[in-house]
Structures are given as structure tokens and as C-alpha cells.
Amino acid sequence: xxxxxxxxxxxxxxxxxxxxxxxxxxxxxxxxxxxxxxxxxxxxxxxxxxxxxxxxxxxxxxxxxxxxxxxxxxxxxxxxxxxxxxxxxxxxxxxxxxxxxxxxxxxxxxxxxxxxxxxxxxxxxxxxxxxxxxxxxxxxxxxxxxxxxxxxxxxxxxxxxxxxxxxxxxxxxxxxxxxxxxxxxxxxxxxxxxxxxxxxxxxxxxxxxxxxxxxxxxxxxxxxxxxxxxxxxxxxxxxxxxxxxxxxxxxxxxxxxxxxxxxxxxxxxxxxxxxxxxxxxxxxxxxxxxxxxxxxxxxxxxxxxxxxxxxxxxxxxxxxxxxxxxxxxxxxxxxxxxxxxxxxxxxxxxxxxxxxxxxxxxxxxxxxxxxxxxxxxx
Numbered sequence: 001x002x003x004x005x006x007x008x009x010x011x012x013x014x015x016x017x018x019x020x021x022x023x024x025x026x027x028x029x030x031x032x033x034x035x036x037x038x039x040x041x042x043x044x045x046x047x048x049x050x051x052x053x054x055x056x057x058x059x060x061x062x063x064x065x066x067x068x069x070x071x072x073x074x075x076x077x078x079x080x081x082x083x084x085x086x087x088x089x090x091x092x093x094x095x096x097x098x099x100x101x102x103x104x105x106x107x108x109x110x111x112x113x114x115x116x117x118x119x120x121x122x123x124x125x126x127x128x129x130x131x132x133x134x135x136x137x138x139x140x141x142x143x144x145x146x147x148x149x150x151x152x153x154x155x156x157x158x159x160x161x162x163x164x165x166x167x168x169x170x171x172x173x174x175x176x177x178x179x180x181x182x183x184x185x186x187x188x189x190x191x192x193x194x195x196x197x198x199x200x201x202x203x204x205x206x207x208x209x210x211x212x213x214x215x216x217x218x219x220x221x222x223x224x225x226x227x228x229x230x231x232x233x234x235x236x237x238x239x240x241x242x243x244x245x246x247x248x249x250x251x252x253x254x255x256x257x258x259x260x261x262x263x264x265x266x267x268x269x270x271x272x273x274x275x276x277x278x279x280x281x282x283x284x285x286x287x288x289x290x291x292x293x294x295x296x297x298x299x300x301x302x303x304x305x306x307x308x309x310x311x312x313x314x315x316x317x318x319x320x321x322x323x324x325x326x327x328x329x330x331x332x333x334x335x336x337x338x339x340x341x342x343x344x345x346x347x348x349x350x351x352x353x354x355x356x357x358x359x360x361x362x363x364x365x366x367x368x369x370x371x372x373x374x375x376x377x378x
Contacts (some may be wrong), residue, residue, distance in 0.1 A: 006033025006357070011184075013037070014087045015068075015095040016108075018045045020141065020166050021200060022097035022125045023064035024173025025180065029093070030067030031347060031359060037087060037372060038068040044365040055339040057362075062342050066335045067360025069368035075106050086376045088113060088120070093180055097125035100135045110195045120193045121183045123176055129199045139200050144168040148204040153211050156226045171203035227318065233281040234259075234292045237318050244301035245318035248292075248308065253277065255313065262311025264295050336361035 011034040015026045023038075023045075030036040038045070047060045054062040073080040085107075088094050094113060096103050103109055103124075110122040124130060127139020137143075142162055145151045150168075155161020176198040183194035205212075211222045227247060228236035237245045250256050253270070256278075261267040269275050274284035281288045296304060301317070308315045317323070324330060331346035342362075351357055 009033035013093040020169035021172040025176040036068040070363035072366035095123040141166040238296035249314040338364040
């Protein structure tokens, strides 16, 4: 299978997808060399219309659809339905994130497809799974942030907050991608495909294990405390004399002693009541944070950074978007689109052996429809 840097080359993925979760899964397969045929309605994946910020195109769509072929089908029409059946018949992976039951009613339910095509890997992405009271609930990302309890532990004490990116969709899509790779490995051993189901709610519930178990063990939910940590002190953001915010993280008593000696220049502080252990500091948080804040307020951003490095304290600046754009650690990937190149943040995984990985272009709506019709004609 595939050339170096393109390990999934030769695999065919057909995806009836829209929005974020399913495209997150399929774009990672495309990046690895799989041929991904994206099935869209005539009006296109609705994520194409979310905004016009990326060279006049949707930021979401540009981010999640490189390397795919766009084919517009109406599977209520007999010819297009037959074409999709032929595509699925030759596919290695079939992904869909339509409403639960919709593909089954159209004749493309996972059980039936797996019966007809034993080597096929099917992936059903949903909001709350395929059965139960919540199965028919619409499940956009923010709704699941709320339903899963994530919003209740996010933000400031004044009220619940939204995580600023589509975290439930992204978690679901990346988990689906990992499951597909597992199924491909298993198929290489057994020759059999697999039916996979992943929901946004399950993905976020998995990520919520720490607050869930903490609540069940203590009877208390983690509190919303903004840029701070509910069970570690000091761990939070402090303002410098020139208006920067610096986030520090103290993980243990050794680091606390180093911070007191090197940054606060108060080596005796860890022996003072209220400052002696993390348990004491958490109980005494307002006093501890005020003491630390007073030291930061006397120093510039640059001076704080130098003293924190000297104290071997973990820290980071609370950056805004202009600072992210200029960040020295940010890697960019130029992606071809119908409106010219757009520089997205590069995929996280770096493959350092062999030639650099090549990434495909973002397709125009229906760009590959006619070519695919000819290729997969009856």
C-alpha cells in the first residue's frame, strides 16, 4: 500500500459529510494519501457558507477539505443513487454524518452495506448515537458543549462559557479517524471490515472523565475560575507592569520553592502559614494569588520571562490572535483553493523521515462530479 509519506494511497474513502466532525476524520485520511470522494448536495456542504474570511471562502471548509474530490449527488434520484451504490461497492471506507436513520432509509445503512460488502469499513457519526431518547436531537457543537457539562466548568464564576473552537466536533472527528485506522489494521489481519459509530456526546463525555470522576468522588463539581486551576495554586494568569498577561503553572512543592526563591525572591515563603503546601495554598488562594500578582505587577513582560526562566517555572503568555499569527512556534501550510493559496496552521503530526508530505487542494463545489460519473459509470 502507498508510497512513503502516503501510507493510505490506494484506499478509496466515500464520505456523505457536512460541517466539521466527519470532515475532520476524512481530511486526515486524505492527508495520508487516501482518495476521498466527498458527496455534497447541489447547494453544497453547508459549512461552505459559514463565513467568507479565507480568500472569500469559509474558514471551516478550507481547513477541513483539502485533498478531497467534490461530487454533487441527489440520492433521491435513481441514477445518482445507483452511482453512490457503485462508489460504495468499490470503497474501503464509507463515512456519513447525516441525521440518524437517514442513510438507512435511503438504502445505505451500515448493517446492509456491511452485509453486501464484508471488507467495507462504515463510520456513522452522530450527535448522541443511533438509538435512545436523544438520537433524534440536533447536535451542533455548542449544544453538546452544554449537554455534556463542558460549558458548566468553562469560563468565569459569573456563568458558563463556550470553548472558543468546535471542540466536540473535533474530538469526535479525531476519535473516528483513530477508529478507522484501527479497523484498517484489523482488516489487514482478518480480511473483514468493521462498523464504527462515534457520537459528539460520547467523544466529549470521554474528555470529561476527570470532572465527572471528581464530582462522583467528592460531591463537588470543579468550579469555574477562568484562567486558573481548580485544584492547584498558584496556577493562573498575572498582569505585568506593561499590560501583558503571563500564565504560570506550579505543579509540585519543588517548583513552588524554586519559584519563591528565583522569581519572588522570597526563599522563606514556603515555610509561612498558608503558603506551605498546595492544599494550604488552594484554601488560601485569594491571599496567595494577590501576593504573586504584586510581584508580577512590578516587572515588565520581558523581565518576568527572564526571571521565570531563571526560576525554572513553567509559563506562557496569554496571546491574542495577532500574537498567534506572529508566534515563532506556529507552522503554516499553504493550501491550494479555488481562490488561491490559503496558509492554514499545519497538521500537528510531523513525519520527519523521507520526502515532505504533499497535501491536496480544496475542491470547488461539484468540481469532480462529471469525472467521477464517467469513471464509475455502469
